[in-house]
Amino acid sequence: GDSAAQYINFMNVFFTAQKMNIPVDSCMLLQDSGLLQQGSDITGGLYLKVEQLSGLLQYLTWLFLPSPSVRKMLGAPPPVKVDYRAACFCHRQLQDVGYVCSVCLSIFCKFIRVCETCHSVFKA
Numbered sequence: 001g002d003s004a005a006q007y008i009n010f011m012n013v014f015f016t017a018q019k020m021n022i023p024v025d026s027c028m029l030l031q032d033s034g035l036l037q038q039g040s041d042i043t044g045g046l047y048l049k050v051e052q053l054s055g056l057l058q059y060l061t062w063l064f065l066p067s068p069s070v071r072k073m074l075g076a077p078p079p080v081k082v083d084y085r086a087a088c089f090c091h092r093q094l095q096d097v098g099y100v101c102s103v104c105l106s107i108f109c110k111f112i113r114v115c116e117t118c119h120s121v122f123k124a
Contacts (some may be wrong), residue, residue, distance in 0.1 A: 007035065007089070008104060008117075014039040023068050027060065029053065034083060034094075041082040044068065048077070089117060 017024050023045035026036035032049050040047035046063060050056055063076055085094040088109035099108045104118035114121050 007106070010035055010039060014042045017043045025064050027064060029056070034087065037080060037082045038084060041079065046071065046076065047080055047082075 014024060017039075022043065024039050024043040025045040026033065026040045026047045028036065028047075028049045030049075030051065030053075037047050039045070045068075048059060048063060050059055062074065063071065066074060083094065085096060086098065086107045087093060088095050088098055089106045090108055090110075090112075093109060095107060095109055099111050100106070101108075101115040101118060101120060101122075103120040104115060106115055106117040108116075111124070112122070113124065
């Protein structure tokens with residue numbers, strides 16, 4: 001699953017790649033990753049969840065090996081619909097509304113006095 005500890009690092013990578021026009025492709029084996037879906041969508045890359053490992057080589061050679069411009073000619077699958085709701089760092093549950101640390105931007109489902117990510121202290 002997605003790691004709350006690495007969330008900020010990943011988002012920094014995605015926004016930097018977006019700014020530099022570098023697509024980030026993600027291939028997940030047997031499970032989904034909301035974080036990598038968002039990163040691929042933000043950067044214009046391809047996200048794919050492989051359900052059957054027996055077809056992995058075909059997916060990698062037909063979808064990920066060609067450049068993004070060639071993929072369009074090959075009939076790459078349409079982008080997945082990405083859910084941009086954030087998951088709280090404490091329970092990894094998607095949140096419509098939550099509390100955000102003003103220092104490190106970690107998201108929590110309930111108010112906490114000390115950020116679990118950067119240890120900033122907040123007033124109640």
